[in-house]
Every structure is written in C-alpha cells, then in structure tokens.
Amino acid sequence: MAKTIRIAAFGAAMLLAAPAFAQDGATADLVRCRATADDAARLACYDAAVTAFETARAQGEVVVLSRSEVAETQRRSFGFDLNVLNPFNSDGQPEELASVDGTLARARQAGGKWTVVLQDGSTWKQLDNATPYFRTAVGTPVTIRRATLGSYLMSIGGAAPLRVRRENP
Template identity: 50%
Template sequence: MPLRWTFRGGVAALACTLATPCIAQVSIPDPAAKLLECRNIQSESERLACFDSAAAAFIAAREDGAIVVLDREEVEQARRQTFGFNINVLNPFDRQERPGALQSITSTVSSARQVAGGKWLVALEDGSTWLQIDTETVYIRPTPNLEAQVRRAALGSYMMSVGGARSMRVKRQ
C-alpha cells in the first residue's frame, strides 16, 4: 500500500476521532420538552415552580426567535406558497411525506407569454411563476379569469394545465 494512502487514512481517522466528541457534546435545549417534564413532578409547589420556569424559558426562546409557533392555517399557507420549490432539506413542514401532502394547486392566471423557444411562462395570481420545460406545443389563450392547475407528477416534476388545454411539464421560477 502506498504511503500516501496510509497517510490519508490516518488523517481521516484522526479527523473522525476528533470530531466525534464535539458532535456528541452538542445538544439543543428544547423548552417545550421542559414543559412536558414538569408534569411528572408530584409536589404541587415544585411542579408549579417548574412550570413557571419552563414557561419563562419558552417565552424567552419565542421572543429570541429560537422557537417559532405556527397554527395549522399558517403552515398550510406556507406549504401553498412553496409548492413547486424543491426545499425538502429546509422545509420544516415536510419532515416526512404525508398522505395529506399538497398534491396540486389551482389559481387564476395573471399573465402568460411565450419566451425563447416557444415555451410558456405563466404567472399565477398567488404569486408563483411557472416555466414550461418540455417541448410539447400548447395553445393558451390568455383571457381574463383563466384557471390553471399545477399538480405533482412523476419523479418530482410538475404538470400544468391552463384553461383546459393540454398539460405541459413545468418548473417553478
């Protein structure tokens, strides 16, 4: 075995060994977990003191921005606004694929125009903009109150139908 491979392996092993204790020591305090732990205290005065301190820590974390509290309506609105973007890594609302995940959106077309190569660029009233990425010829007549539906398709792609016309493959801009 050449010396350079041995050296690289030793450096990699050393890096892993040094990094492991650092990773193990990192812990993120969870003020909500502290609230739940207080329920197990038997003494009423100790339980109340625990709840008071945990609630104060929770409020401080919320004010500092360490914790964000959203209701279900705000979560659904955020899902709708981000539909079509591939943000699974950053999306706190979709840690795992749920059966009730948003599969399509329907909105009114605010503008539609052809760009280079005859592809369509469609802006919807919800603020999203979609660009045709396939080579299909689609005929769209931009008229007032024209309805468009964007739905999830295979392999993470999206299909859009505008005014009942043939569907075209699109991506969010």
C-alpha cells in the same frame, strides 16, 4: 389562588400545543413539569419552564406556527425543492402537496415556450415542446400537479397539460 389557576391554565394550553413542537428544549421542560406531584413544586416548575419557553421564543429558537400558516407556506413554495420539516406531521416527514390550484394573471410565449404568471405571483416556465391550446384570459383557472421525477404538469383552463418548472420564490 387566581395566579395558580392562570399559570395552570397556561401550562395546560402549552401541553396541548406541545405536539406541534419538537419534544426537546423548552417544550420538553413543560411536559416534564406535569409529572411533579407536589402542587407548589409543579407550579414552580411551570414558572421556570414558561420563562425558558418565552426566552427561546423571543430569541427565535422556537417558532409557533398554526396549521394554516404551514399550509399557506407549503402552497406558496410548491414547485421549489425545499426540504422544510412540517411540525404537524407525526412521523417527521414533510407533507407534500400533490397539486395546487391558481388563477392566471398573464401568459406570454417566447421562443415557442410559455411563461405563465399566476395571481399569487408565482412564475412557471414551460420545459417541453408541447404546443398547448388554452385561453390566456386573466382569471382562467390553473392546476399544477406534481409529476414523475420531480417535474410538474400545468393545465390551464382544463387544456392538455404542459411540463413546467417554478422560476421565482
């Protein structure tokens, strides 16, 4: 009886988590088990589906991510043209961040263009010919926002923005 309750509880947890995954393969098997009327048959179905799910997870075919892991990955990849599917978006389209906030680690100017490194390690290079005036002190707040035609605008310490592109992963 205790095993039945544990399996049923695990199956219920997996069903609640199922919207986070594509509804095919191993997760679809878990959902299909719910429709089985006979308790013993439903338990056997869940046992088989959980085994298939664990095998798929162990082989890397299924990856379980939390919302915070997806949000952190999106934040770290901001500025790169990555077409990563967000499993938490119900219409199958990636959720795009409009802007990110960071902190200045260092900034240097060479050839009239700025290279800015944030404390998260991301490097941004100036594209336009603007001559912005901003504090280059470590710890100065930086905001990078998405602009038109796939470009980005960076504002350092609230100064006028400069057009930039992301340089490193």
